[in-house]
Amino acid sequence: MADRLGEIMKKTLHAIETGKEEIFHIAETARTETQRLTQELAQLRVEITETIKKVDQLQKDERKMRQHLMEVSRDYKNYSEKAMMEAYAQTKDTQVQLQLYQAREGQLRTRRDDIERALRQMAVTIERAETLMSQVSLAVNLLQSGICEIASEQNLEQRQEIGLRIIKAQEEERRRVAREIHDGPAQNLANIVLRLEIAEKLLDLDPNRVKSELRDLKTLVRSNLQDIRRIIFDLRPMALDDLGIVPALQKYMDNFLESYKIQCEFNVGGRERRLLPAMEVAIFRLIQEGMTNVAKHAHTESVKIELIFKEDMTVVRVIDFGQGFDVESTLENPGEHYGLIGMKERVEMFSGQFSVISPSGVGTTIEMMIPTKQEEGVE
Numbered sequence: 170m171a172d173r174l175g176e177i178m179k180k181t182l183h184a185i186e187t188g189k190e191e192i193f194h195i196a197e198t199a200r201t202e203t204q205r206l207t208q209e210l211a212q213l214r215v216e217i218t219e220t221i222k223k224v225d226q227l228q229k230d231e232r233k234m235r236q237h238l239m240e241v242s243r244d245y246k247n248y249s250e251k252a253m254m255e256a257y258a259q260t261k262d263t264q265v266q267l268q269l270y271q272a273r274e275g276q277l278r279t280r281r282d283d284i285e286r287a288l289r290q291m292a293v294t295i296e297r298a299e300t301l302m303s304q305v306s307l308a309v310n311l312l313q314s315g316i317c318e319i320a321s322e323q324n325l326e327q328r329q330e331i332g333l334r335i336i337k338a339q340e341e342e343r344r345r346v347a348r349e350i351h352d353g354p355a356q357n358l359a360n361i362v363l364r365l366e367i368a369e370k371l372l373d374l375d376p377n378r379v380k381s382e383l384r385d386l387k388t389l390v391r392s393n394l395q396d397i398r399r400i401i402f403d404l405r406p407m408a409l410d411d412l413g414i415v416p417a418l419q420k421y422m423d424n425f426l427e428s429y430k431i432q433c434e435f436n437v438g439g440r441e442r443r444l445l446p447a448m449e450v451a452i453f454r455l456i457q458e459g460m461t462n463v464a465k466h467a468h469t470e471s472v473k474i475e476l477i478f479k480e481d482m483t484v485v486r487v488i489d490f491g492q493g494f495d496v497e498s499t500l501e502n503p504g505e506h507y508g509l510i511g512m513k514e515r516v517e518m519f520s521g522q523f524s525v526i527s528p529s530g531v532g533t534t535i536e537m538m539i540p541t542k543q544e545e546g547v548e
Contacts, residue, residue, distance in 0.1 A: 196298035206288055240257045357392070361386055435476075451539070456476075458512050467532070468487045474487055488532065493532060
């Protein structure tokens, strides 16, 4: 029975993976079309501007010619028949050109409106595809976990609940990073490309405006570079590998203050030293998760981090001065607040001890005591 069920789950998993690839293809096609439409829209706006200028000029010319034709008609005795015919013909030609350019302007505006509607629809399609891919990824991970655990029913519900929380945390992190890149660097880079194309077109027409545009683009590129470096730091702080846990945490505190406007006090006790890389990553992620919980739930203006190096143990405390919460209820029924559960499980993976003290209205202290080993050859 278990083998049969496992085979069904594998086939289902294959079908879902195929569907996921199709969703990804739809999203990528929408992104490609969005880029093409965005470029066409930028070109249309330039053409509309030029056409409006031409219409304005032709309207002025047409008024002058009509005035001249009226003068010729009133004082026809002083004009030859040829001069009268030329005045009429010029006025008529100008009117025809004006009508053509006005029609062209209307067509361009209609096309612009159509593209803007299409871009809004593409944005909705991409967002839905990303959401659906996230849900499909969650289903795939659940099925993969189920295949491994299908033979055992003992504590199955509890394991699935824990697995679901971990998977949801991973997916939320992936979505956060994807959204942060999409809303920040990706959008800025697309904007930079479009503005460079416009600047290229304006190079012969208005060099001074191009210079101003390039100065703005330089500032935008620098800002974009800062955003990319911040995202990379959040994913894997290079200072953690190069300098160790303390400098990496100091950098993280600076970014945290800038992002959430919550004052950070960072205290280091004991003899600071390098730990095994896996241990430093674990401690960094534990503090990062604790700080995220503070930003989301504590409603506090300050937080204190203590990192204490002992001979055979590293002690970490995340202390806030916010509203507190019911620890026992949260740990038993975490709902969407699975951050503490993940921290507890991570500490226990290293045979450590995890505790939370949170009197209502006083604040919260999260303490983690992790047996540690010093990195070989590093003092």
